[in-house]
Amino acid sequence: MATQQETAEARQHSGVGFVQTQLATLFVPPHWLKLAGGGELGPIQVAYETYGELTPAKDNAIFICHALTGDAHAAGYYEDDDEKAKPGWWDDLIGPGRTLDTDKYFVICANVLGGCQGTTGPGSINPETNQQYRLNFPFITVGDIVEVHSALTRHLGIDQLLAVIGGSLGGMQVLEWAARFPDQLRSAICLASAAQLSAQGIAFNAVGRRAIKTDPEYKDGEYETGAGPRYGLALARMIAHITYLSDQSIEMKFGRRLQDHDTFTYEMLPEVEFQVESYLHYQGKRFVERFDANSYLYLTRAMDYFDLESQYGSLTNALGKTDARFLIASYDSDWLFTTTQSKEILRALIECGKHVSFIELKSPFGHDSFLIEIEQLQNMITPFLEQAYQSRLMESAQKT
Amino acid sequence: MATQQETAEARQHSGVGFVQTQLATLFVPPHWLKLAGGGELGPIQVAYETYGELTPAKDNAIFICHALTGDAHAAGYYEDDDEKAKPGWWDDLIGPGRTLDTDKYFVICANVLGGCQGTTGPGSINPETNQQYRLNFPFITVGDIVEVHSALTRHLGIDQLLAVIGGSLGGMQVLEWAARFPDQLRSAICLASAAQLSAQGIAFNAVGRRAIKTDPEYKDGEYETGAGPRYGLALARMIAHITYLSDQSIEMKFGRRLQDHDTFTYEMLPEVEFQVESYLHYQGKRFVERFDANSYLYLTRAMDYFDLESQYGSLTNALGKTDARFLIASYDSDWLFTTTQSKEILRALIECGKHVSFIELKSPFGHDSFLIEIEQLQNMITPFLEQAYQSRLMESAQKT
Incomplete structure (x- = not known):
């Protein structure tokens, strides 16, 4: 049996090893976040984790948008985890030599606004009352969530992300991001998601x-x-x-x-x-x-x-402003976010002349496939990101 | 606007008109019902309705098995219904000239054992304690439900039913009936159902x-x-x-x-x-x-x-003993009881050389289709019943 120290060392050397959740305080009054549903919110604390190193040019960042009940802990272990603790929720994809290769990329994952894993949400203290917000928390939209992600990205000094990636509600954030901040992303990966529920x-x-x-x-x-x-x-x-x-x-x-x-x-x-x-x-x-x-x-x-079409008038209006390359994937056994819904996104992207790849992946695991079928994601995402990375390098070389 | 009397007359003349729920007391001790899960139960009150007239030869009876939350009130109105009351749950199928043609057939529908619409169930008074059974009610199976239906049929003087018909849990009862009392039915119609959940x-x-x-x-x-x-x-x-x-x-x-x-x-x-x-x-x-x-x-x-296969060793064992003709139908949009499940029943019936018709009906209404898509049922069930009826008449003629 491995000693505790050996276990700790093994953990430290597998994937990204030990990680820490960090906190940023954004939208400090009077710079409140203006919410889509009216009202404003601030300050907003954001819990996030990063893996890998940001290049001096700050051009290698990938932002992961988590799903409904996920959190910022996408990879690695916490030092105080007990032996049986599982690593972050997408650990198999993140680390040196892995798909989100931390030898090349700077990977960010943040808990969503309204969540309960460190980012400001209904369980947080309302500074005006010194009580928890609870149902006094303002109504939030996927747009508001993305506003906070985007602000965190700028807070980290990053003007443009190499990629934004997410599945399910995370995929909705990816689409919203492309619509709301079209210049802030070079590529977008939307898994098992839809332009509307x-x-x-x-x-x-x-x-x-x-x-x-x-x-x-x-x-x-x-x-x-x-x-x-x-x-x-x-x-x-x-x-x-x-x-x-x-x-x-x-x-x-x-x-x-x-x-x-x-x-x-x-x-x-x-x-x-x-x-x-x-x-x-x-x-x-x-x-x-x-x-x-x-x-x-x-x-x-x-x-x-969330309804990109009603919000922006049409899907092509929503997705037409970005130059990002898209990768859209659905799963044949997913009946919550169906292939038909992914194809609606695909159709809109083709209609507005975007660069888009689409695949319906075969898997028996339903909607959860994007958390389970790691090898499929590796095979698909690794070259897609590599392409984005190389095109970014070429662009930099041309400029100099 | 129609007067109350006009409404009442219209109701009386449409379909089966006014109906009454009847009560039978069966399994009177010491003739308790022996339950599949052990223990015994009696007396058992059964709430049922009949539409049409039983022939002197008692050879024109059709038994309807209702679904999970249905009741014996399959057709017509109660005289004390208010004007807005809906007719019985399958009214469109039952009445003079309708699919279950009350000019020809004697139609029976009974509330299931364990139910709460007149048949003995957990809300009934336990004669031993003078209290409601509640959770002291014994565990019941689809087999026990069918035992009671079968006993009611005999109570009405009927040796053999022209047909047993049901959808969903009702279809399970149809299959169980064919397995448990193979000689008691001449034909069986199983809609949107399965040999196991x-x-x-x-x-x-x-x-x-x-x-x-x-x-x-x-x-x-x-x-x-x-x-x-x-x-x-x-x-x-x-x-x-x-x-x-x-x-x-x-x-x-x-x-x-x-x-x-x-x-x-x-x-x-x-x-x-x-x-x-x-x-x-x-x-x-x-x-x-x-x-x-x-x-x-x-x-x-x-x-x-309910699991016909584990209960009888195999589906062919379960369904092999009856000479009943089968009509099996599934709905393409039904994801609770799928076409694949209906085909398992079909395969078993073919394997043991039974006469079986199968159809996957197209409908957008999912599992509820068997309660909604009346025209499809009419087109399919009317000739199937007519065939059973004619074969019964021919058989009688040969005997005399």
């Missing part, structure tokens, strides 16, 4: 929010930190979790296998009879330990509201 | 049950009649309801349209922003008015447990 997606989000709001412990959002609507939030996660998997992947992983018996108990009271039930309960319980119910309400609403 | 189906049911059980008003099933886990039961229904619709039908019906405004409110507090949210809340609320939470737990568990 489907009505079915809104329906599932609505039920999740309802589960939270009808839990008596929700108390109209005025629950104490650490307390709150545990059951409601767990339910919301369980519902959402099913939508992240495919029928096929649930079948493969659990089928109709029973949890604790070889045969049916034929009893009503065992809460859990099938493995898939047990798994969902576990997912719900684990989620409650790491996520805030009010944040969940705000972020799912932002996701529901 | 998929793991994804179990997952959605598990979340629904969790919503009920974690509602503090559930009180481990000991809630008062009329009270109970209103929010939890509504949530369970909202989740299930999404699975009954297709992505496409939600898109067609609601899209991303807003409920009360032309533009986003950009506020967290309006509970409802999109029409689809409002619709789901309404569905949940309406369901709570008519359904019992404990019944929902028992019936979804029975659905989860």
Whole structure:
């Protein structure tokens, strides 16, 4: 068995090793962030991590936009993690020699506005009242989230990103970024996402929010930190979790296998009879330990509201201003963000003459594929980024 | 405007007109029903309706098996219904000259065992304790439900049914009936169903049950009649309801349209922003008015447990003993009970040399199609029943 020191050393030398979350304070009054839904917010604290080194020309930065319940911890370990701790959520993609190659690129990932993992959100203290914002937190949109990401990028001294990359709600941020700050990105990678959430997606989000709001412990959002609507939030996660998997992947992983018996108990009271039930309960319980119910309400609403077409008049209006190269990928078993939706983005980009690559990837894992099918991402993203990197180098060489 | 009397007359003359729910008391001790999961139950009250007349030869009976939350009221109106009341849930199919032609057939529909619409279930009084059964109600299976249907059929003096027909959980009952009482049916119509619930189906049911059980008003099933886990039961229904619709039908019906405004409110507090949210809340609320939470737990568990293959060793073992002719239909947009699942039934029936017709119907309405796409059902079921009817007549003629 490895000693603790050996484990620590192994961690330090695999991928990006030990990492630290950093904090930036942006939009300090009177430079409030003007919100899309009206009102203004500031100061805004942003939790972010970076991996690799920024070049002196500051031209090698890649920004990762995380999905609904993700965080800034995309790669590596924290020094105080216990041995069993998992590395950051996209660790396999990030590090020396990996797809987001930290020998070449400077990789940034930041917790979204409205989140609960270090960036200002409904659980943060409102400086005006010295109380948590809770439901007094202003309504936020994907546009507002991207405003903060963009400001963080400038705060780090970066005028233009080599790439912005994200899946699901992260992909929505990528599209919004291209629409809102067309000159700030050289390339954009949008995975398992859409220019607007489907009505079915809104329906599932609505039920999740309802589960939270009808839990008596929700108390109209005025629950104490650490307390709150545990059951409601767990339910919301369980519902959402099913939508992240495919029928096929649930079948493969659990089928109709029973949890604790070889045969049916034929009893009503065992809460859990099938493995898939047990798994969902576990997912719900684990989620409650790491996520805030009010944040969940705000972020799912932002996701529901996201509609590039209605916001910019048309998809071509939204995506026509940037010169970024696009890589769009969908997964054949993803029924929450379908290939049809990715193709709408593709069509708009082609219509306005953009450079775009599109692929429908085969995977049994449904919407979660972009977090699981690492090899596909490696094969696809590595050369795409390399191309962006080389074109940037050539451009610099021509200038000098 | 029609007078009340005119409305009443119109109702009386359309379809089957006014109907009454009848009650039968079966399995009177010591003739208890022996349950598949162990234990016994009796007496069992069954609520049922019949439409049309039974022939003296008692050879024209069709039994309708209802789905999860259905009831015995498949057609017609009750005399004390208010003007706005809807007719029975399959009214368009049942009546003189209709597909289930009450000029020719004697149509029976009974509320399932474990239900809450008149048949003995967890909300019924346990004669041993004079209290509601609640969670002391024994575990029931689809097999037990069919035992009661079968007993009701015999109680009505009918040895053999011309047809048994049902969709979803009703289709499961049809399959179980063919396996358990192979000589009791001449034909079987199984719509939007499966020989076992998929793991994804179990997952959605598990979340629904969790919503009920974690509602503090559930009180481990000991809630008062009329009270109970209103929010939890509504949530369970909202989740299930999404699975009954297709992505496409939600898109067609609601899209991303807003409920009360032309533009986003950009506020967290309006509970409802999109029409689809409002619709789901309404569905949940309406369901709570008519359904019992404990019944929902028992019936979804029975659905989860249903597995013809594991119960009978193989599908061919289960379906090989009957001489009934089968009609199997699935819907292309149904993702809860897929065409693949219907084809498994088809394959087994072909393998054991049965007479079977199969069709995948095109419809945008998802799993609910069998309740909505009446014309397709008419075109398909009318000739299938006519064939069964004629073959029965020929058989009788040969005998005499």
